[in-house]
Amino acid sequence: MDQQTPFSAPGIELWLVDLQAPAREREAPAPGDWLDEAERSRAARFHFERDAHRYRASHTALRHLLAQRTGVAPAALRFAAGRHDKPQLDLPGAPAFNMSHSGRWALIGIGGQAPIGVDIEAPREMDDLMALAERNFTASECAELLALPEAGRLRAFLRCWTRKEACLKAVGSGLSIEPGLFEAGTTPERRTTTLPVSGQACEVTVVSVDVDCEALAAVAWVEPGSRHLAF
Known part of the structure; x- marks a missing residue:
């Protein structure tokens, strides 16, 4: 289940995502249903299905949270890459965001216009x-x-x-x-x-x-x- 973490910095939301939780607990479709072709292709390159599932689940959760913030449907969100491949939303006035995952956990940060980074x-x-x-x-x-x-x-x-x-x-x-x-x-x-x-x-x-x-x-x-x- 997505869980918002207590955090005192104004304008930044942090969400902890359990990548082993069933999709229905996140009020989202099965991992992968909202992903674009590039994300599906990336997931398919993982050697172990466990890692592919975690990738799909984390990106599904990211789309779910960004859709809540922007009002754009999860599957309609489009991403661009920065100079060093840092992802960003291809949307005017889009909030800054970042994601990290390790083992069964993903951490997603969503901010305002200030560039942010998270790691777990x-x-x-x-x-x-x-x-x-x-x-x-x-x-x-x-x-x-x-x-x-x-x-x-x-x-x-x-x-x-x-x-x-x-x-x-x-x-x-x-x-x-x-x-x-x-x-x-x-x-x-x-x-x-x-x-x-x-x-x-x-x-x-x-x-x-x-x-x-x-x-x-x-x-x-x-x-x-x-x-x-x-x-």
Whole structure:
């Protein structure tokens, strides 16, 4: 069932979607009935049906929520891709949105005109956690991880990872910006950080969110003075 998550930033709605819930619980058709040809083709390329189902279910939920926001029928919504393939609605005055999924969960964010990004990660065992951190985190973020008991590092790592991913997705840069070039932090509070975009400083605010499941999640948005730098 789609579940709106408590969140304090004005103008942004966050929805947690259980991709294993039957379609009837979402008041939507069977996953795939609203999808366009490109989405159906993408779903067909997954090797495992489980992954194809999750893709169809997440995109069906996205269309359902965007239809409620825009008044356009779910199947009639059309999407375009930004410079780094970040999807956007092909509709005048359309709200910004972003989606992430991991395991059985999807997180959908719908905002106003400010570019936004969301990320969700289900915990999983990681033998090379600190090696990954050293390649993708700042020196201070790595130090924060090392200061924690080993048992607490995984969730702190994933918290930082989701925060960085949300920032990069808000800017729409894909992986063209190295995640180790900006601070997102391993703790959940809101902070404004600076990403290097086209030789300029792009201000992005990020905060971790409680999605009431085992996964970790974050949402980020580009600050007004930097929106011209988002892709």
